[in-house]
Amino acid sequence: MAAELHVELVAADRSVWSGEATLVVARTTSGDIGVMPGHQPLLGVLESGPVTIRTSDGGTVVAAVHGGFISFADNKLSLLAEIAELADEIDVQRAERALERAKSDTDAAAERRADVRLRAVAAH
């Protein structure tokens, strides 16, 4: 059996996903980072963006993460975010509407949020 690491994806008000994984790819402020089992202890600041988790049963979980942290130690990886959503939970039409609305209102933060959601769905 391939080596595994335990992943906890938690938002401020709930635990979004947890389970075993073989690879986690996330975007930190200094670039994309991939974490595999046995990685050196790490603590990084996340950019808004999709996070890809390759689960140990071969599946892929994609989540939209809006800022937060990644921390890895003892083969345990935590992704902390104020807001985090799984790609399955994202309502594409709503996100598209939000994107258009944000563009017309020139609300950069809302536009980025909607964009991250759509990219997470696309990567899924």
Add this chain to the structure above:
Amino acid sequence: MGAQLRVYKRRIQAVTATKKITKAMEMIAASRIVKAQRKVAASMPYATELTRAVTAVATGSNTNHPLTTEVEAPARAAVLLLTSDRGLAGGYSSNAIKAAERLRERLAAEGKEVDTYIVGRKGVAYYGFRERKVTESWTGFTDSPEYSDAKKIAAPLIESIQKDTAEGGVDELHIVFTEFVSMMTQNAVDGRMLPLSLDAVTSAADAEGTEKSGTKDEILPLFDFEPSAEDVLDALLPRYVESRIYNALLQAAASEHAARRRAMKSATDNAGDLIKSLSRLANAARQAEITQEISEIVGGAGALADASAGSDK
């Protein structure tokens, strides 16, 4: 119906109406405690993970961040007080206010000026009535606080702690809130959020139920920081403050509902007792009335009989 009896009947009616209201409030509060408790539990993983991350940076790096180092002679402290928006919750708000008063006295004795920040209409009213200065206050969400509320509160606090004391900034950040221990026990507690003391962090991690027992003895691994320890700490600490405030808000909300449930339960019980003793009095009054009527009738009949017996002769 006699005047006395009517008065009792009216009072019984009034108390019964009050009892219905307090009973309804009790049941509403009871159902909300469960919801509030669930929210506290749901926010725990984030708080625990964040605390662990803060501990990791604080111990794993020797950076001197302004938010983790003690100021030599702290001159001003901010106190954040969490009270409720609505009353009818027994001693809930006044206990928190009293705890804040004690903290203020202690800080004043240490020679620090105190800036007060208040959440909840009750605390605002208390300070407003005494014409004390409140730096900032928030109301309207103590029933069911959201994370965005915690962010709103944390923003000016973080800003003022990053400022120099000379420019009106603060050196320390304290919080007073009502800790939810159980359905029956809630304690008003105060704690220092910043600057971080590592003992407090680890004991908070213990209290928050990290699955590994004996976190204090656990040697934390050397971390790789991305992009750098300072940047991570810069980003981490505001989130840490927000999460602590959010957790305190949620606990305070659960405590408020528990306090209200208890207050309303004793009000309902009291109303029940009152109704019982009032109905006893009403029964006695009714019986006295009947007795009086009978004796009047008997007396009247006797007088009539005497009178007719006399006229017969």
